[in-house]
Amino acid sequence: MFSYLCAMALKKSYDLLESTDPWICVASKLALSIRTVSAIYRKHLKAHNVTMSQLSLLMIVGKHKFLPQSEIGKKLMLERSTVTRDLKRMIERGYFVKKYDKSRPVIYITDKGASYVESIIPDWKAATEEAKAKLGEDGEQALNLVLHKLTK
Amino acid sequence: MFSYLCAMALKKSYDLLESTDPWICVASKLALSIRTVSAIYRKHLKAHNVTMSQLSLLMIVGKHKFLPQSEIGKKLMLERSTVTRDLKRMIERGYFVKKYDKSRPVIYITDKGASYVESIIPDWKAATEEAKAKLGEDGEQALNLVLHKLTK
DNA sequence: GAAAACATGTTGTATATACAACATACGGGT
């Protein structure tokens, strides 16, 4: 008998599609990679109610104590509007304050923000260790090479 | 004179934060990597008004002609609700149709969808070539290793 | 066969992200 799971009759054949391997795609490989790694980090960070994007902001501003907003976008390679809105949430929660220098915003970490990130760091390290364990030594070196080649 | 760009007086020091290197983070490395690669793909795909996520759906369903919705999520490692909504857009645009087999949705590519993806493939290949050129042969192998380790 | 467990799909909500359009400010050149 015919299953309901039969191909709808397409009007013609699509040879280019059929001869193309979607998995050679660099973007797809990275997308799959980051989904698995993100899941690891989310699991470890869940109790802190923080995301990796937010933690990146906390760490990068925290390490410098303050940073011009424009620098944050450059260091994390984020679009300007993304930075505006990601910071907005963190400012509302009291982790950062925004001051102005010659009409340009400068982002300062607060004591609340610094304490918060310090409370998160141990679990972030655990997540990093779990991810590294999955990668192995060679996988970690490989990731470093990929990042270097792409951002060089 | 003192610049306006001076650190706000934090009430205490944050040694753990200061001694921590944010850039050892596996998730951050992958996030930076995918941002650079995504930009390459967006540039090449811009004229087709398609995103990499959409193109992945088109290719994976197109290669199989039809796929149970649950399989799509497994292959792309996407959450169920994400699949529901990503597909919804593509169905509305007429690239897929949704039929039901024992009350479970099965996604079929349409002629419109198959023609569309074939029209995109050349530019997608060009994007892939540009990304591979940036990676180099060693970087490409490194990326394959990273993906393999993470998804094995 | 009924109840419990499991798998799958959808909707509500929050976050992250980019691009376009616009606003604003700064710096140079005249």
Added chain:
DNA sequence: ACCCGTATGTTGTATATACAACATGTTTTC
């Protein structure tokens, strides 16, 4: 002093994504 180009920030809009809660249907257990 003024204009112009560049850099930067914000808002509008669209997409992508995950989790929680719920609904539904299937499978397993007894």
